[in-house]
Amino acid sequence: MKVTEHIEKANGKTLFSFEIIPPKKGKNIKELYDNINPLMEFKPPFIDVTTSREEYVYVNRDGLFDRKITRMRPGTVGICAAIKHKYNVDTVPHVLCGGFSKEETEYLLVDCHYLGIENVMALRGDAMNHQKYFEASEGGHHYACDLVGQINNLNQGKYLHDVVETDDKADFCIGVAGYPEKHIEAPSLNSDLKRLKEKVDAGADYIVTQMFFDNSKYFEFVDEAKKAGINVPIIPGIKPIAIPRHLQLLPHVFKIDIPEPLISEVEKCKNNKEVRQVGIEWCIKQSKELMEGGAPVLHYYSMGKSSNIEQIAKAIF
Ligand code: FAD
Numbered sequence: 001m002k003v004t005e006h007i008e009k010a011n012g013k014t015l016f017s018f019e020i021i022p023p024k025k026g027k028n029i030k031e032l033y034d035n036i037n038p039l040m041e042f043k044p045p046f047i048d049v050t051t052s053r054e055e056y057v058y059v060n061r062d063g064l065f066d067r068k069i070t071r072m073r074p075g076t077v078g079i080c081a082a083i084k085h086k087y088n089v090d091t092v093p094h095v096l097c098g099g100f101s102k103e104e105t106e107y108l109l110v111d112c113h114y115l116g117i118e119n120v121m122a123l124r125g126d127a128m129n130h131q132k133y134f135e136a137s138e139g140g141h142h143y144a145c146d147l148v149g150q151i152n153n154l155n156q157g158k159y160l161h162d163v164v165e166t167d168d169k170a171d172f173c174i175g176v177a178g179y180p181e182k183h184i185e186a187p188s189l190n191s192d193l194k195r196l197k198e199k200v201d202a203g204a205d206y207i208v209t210q211m212f213f214d215n216s217k218y219f220e221f222v223d224e225a226k227k228a229g230i231n232v233p234i235i236p237g238i239k240p241i242a243i244p245r246h247l248q249l250l251p252h253v254f255k256i257d258i259p260e261p262l263i264s265e266v267e268k269c270k271n272n273k274e275v276r277q278v279g280i281e282w283c284i285k286q287s288k289e290l291m292e293g294g295a296p297v298l299h300y301y302s303m304g305k306s307s308n309i310e311q312i313a314k315a316i317f
Contacts, residue, residue, distance in 0.1 A: 001045070001091075001118065002118050002119060002173035002205070003045075003046055003090070003092065003119050003173050003175060003205070003206055003297075004173055004205050004206055004232075004233065005173075006045035006046060006090070006297075007169075007206070007233050007296045007297065010039065010296070012294075014290075014291045014294075014295055014296065014297065014298060014317045015044070015045055015296065015297040015298070016042045016043065016044050016297070016298055016299070016300075016316075017044045017045065017046050017047065017048070017235075017297050017299045017300070018039060018044060018047060018048070018299065018301070018302050018306075018309060019047070019048035019049070019050060019237075019299065019300070019301050019302060020032060020035070020036065020047060020048070020049055020050070020079075020299040020302055020304070021049075021052070021073060021303060021304050022049060022050070022051075022052070022073040022074065022075045022076055022079050023073065023075075023083050024072055024074060024077070025071075025072060025073065026296055029079070029082070029309070031053050032079070032304075033086070034107065035302065035304065035305060036083065036087070036306070037308040038306060038307070038310045039302075039306050039309060039310060039313065040087055040089075042214055042313040042317045043317075044089060045085075045089070045090060046089065046090040046091065046111055046119060047083060047089055047090075047091050048091075048092040048093075048094065048121060048208075048236075048299070049076050049079050049080050049083070049091060049092065049093050050073075050076065051076045051093065051094040051095065051096050051123075051125075052071060052072065052073040053071075053096070053098055053099055053125055053126060053129075054069050054070060054071045054099045054128065054273055055069070055070065055071075055072060055127050055128060055129055056068070056069055056128075056129070056130060056140075057069075057070055057072075057096055061317045063171055068207055071236060076093045076094065077093050077108060077112060077117070077174035079091075080092070080093045080112075080115070080180055081115045081117070084115070084116070084117065090117075090118065090119060091117060091119075092117075092119040092120065092121050092175060093106060093112060093120055093121070094120075094121045094123055095109070095120050095122055095123065095138075095147065095151075095256065096123050096124065096125035096147075097123070097124045097125055097136060097140055097141035097142065097143065097144060097146070097147050098124060098125030098126070098127075098128070098135075098136070098137065098140070099125065099128075099137055099140075100133060100137060101137055101138060101139035101140050102139055102140060102141065102150060102160055103139065103160060105140075105141075105150060106150070106154070106159060106160055109151060109170065109172070109189055109213055110170075110172075112172070113123075113170040113172075115242045118171065118172060118173055118174070119172065119173045119174075119175065120151060120172050120174060121174075121175040121176070121177075121208065122142075122144050122147045122151060122174055122175065122176055122204065123144055123147075123176070123177055124142075124143055124144040124147070133185075134185075144176055144177065145172065145195070145197075145198045145199045145202050146200040146202075148174055148176060148199050148203050148204050149202045149203065151172050151174050151203065152202060152203030153173070154169075154170050154172070154225045155169060155170055155171055155172055155193075155203070156169065157169045157272070162194045164274070173205045173206070174203055174204045174205050175204065175205065175206050175207065175208055175235075176196070176199040176200070176204040176206075176207055176208075177207070177208060177209075177210065178196050178207040178208070178209045178210070178221065178225070178234060179192055179209065179210045179221075180209050180210065180212050180217040180218050180220070181210070181212060181217055181255065181256050181257060182197075182255075183210075183255075184255040185199055185268075189224070190224075193224055193228045193230070194228065195223060195224060196225065196228075196230060197228050197229060197230055200230050200231075200232055203251055204232065205232055206232050206234075206235060207225075207230070207232060207233070207235065208235045208236045208237050208299055209221065209234065209235065209236050209237045209239050210237060210254055210256065211238055211254060211256060211261055211301055212236070212237075212238070212256055213241075213249070213256070213257070213258050213259055213282070213286070214257065214259045215286055215289050215290055215293070217257075218234075218236050218290065218293075218295075219293055221234070222234050231298045233297075234296075235295070235297045235298075235299050236290050236295050236297075236298060236299065237299045237300075237301060238287065238290070238298060238299070238301070239300065239301035239303070240276075240277035240279035240280050240283035240300075240308045240309070240312060241258075241262065241275065241278065241282065241283075242272075242275065242276050242279050242303075242305070242308060243272055243275060243276075244266060244269070244272070244275050246266075246275075246279075247263060247266055247267075262278070262282050262300075265278045265282070266278055266279075276306070276308055279308060280308050280311050280312055283308075283312050284312050284315045284316065287312060287315075287316045288316065291316065298316070300312070300313075
């Protein structure tokens with residue numbers, strides 16, 4: 001079922017969902033299942049599976065280093081299929097512009113269609129580790145909006161180069177990213193909202209936000225998006241702080257602010273366990289408020305470890 005259909009069916013009740021990261025290649029999938037298992041009792045209608053950018057690795061060949069490009073966490077679509085069938089839940093693979101040509105994207109979408117995956121999250125992806133700015137791959141898209149266009153074309157039976165006529169159209173429900181505190185490269189929140197509107201006009205059906213720790217940022221964003229003519233569901237993405245280093249890491253990586261009261265609570269902690277507890281309590285407070293404010297879904301970034309999400313979900317759902 002589509003994410004938007006799950007939201008409609010819930011009829012105003014806030015749903016629970018979460019995002020997982022594929023294991024590093026060479027690792028057993030069991031650890032992933034061990035993290036998903038405790039969250040299934042909260043009945044997520046869908047689970048997102050991220051896609052990571054390729055990266056350079058250096059291979060020692062008799063003292064000389066060879067630079068090779070590889071994806072360390074492959075398997076997004078395979079994991080989506082495995083989870084869908086193991087847990088009977090809808091899954092949402094993240095599809096990136098970066099690292100993929102349009103052809104490769106088409107093959108990936110065809111795989112998803114055959115596997116019965118009905119939702120995809122269309123994202124540009126970040127720059128690779130060694131790059132300062134995002135660069136499109138050869139034959140790939142520059143912006144998520146163009147990727148949404150390709151998926152939307154496929155939904156209408158239009159494959160690349162118009163080479164086939166089809167009687168079996170895909171019908172993907174398309175999610176895109178939104179940034180309550182604006183995307184790092186956007187000159188202003190307003191211009192970022194215009195770009196978001198372009199993604200919706202190109203065919204996006206719903207939006208999932210970047211994480212935030214101050215709910216007023218989400219509520220203002222939803223208001224501004226409505227004023228900009230964006231009328232699709234906006235799902236808040238949230239994450240509990242789990243280690244002291246998150247205070248520096250999260251603003252650096254995701255370009256978000258952390259509210260002073262949360263910073264001072266974390267700084268009072270004597271060890272990681274206390275920080276994790278502060279993160280859980282803050283996230284429970286955030287979740288309750290978002291629920292009261294009418295958020296359609298609370299979407300948790302699990303980042304591989306689910307015990308804190310489980311405690312939050314127990315308090316909320
Ligand atoms: P876009 O919508 O393409 O926007 C990128 C920037 O370009 C913005 O500043 C926008 O304002 C600007 N822009 C857009 N169109 C134009 C235009 N025509 N001309 C000029 N400027 C323009 N990353 C991963 O690698 N893997 C994941 O699985 C993943 N999942 C994510 C899930 C969510 C919910 C979110 C919020 C982010 C996720 N990301 C993921 C991170 C995402 O890839 C980065 O934030 C990336 O930098 C931007 O992606 P986007 O899809 O928002 O890009």
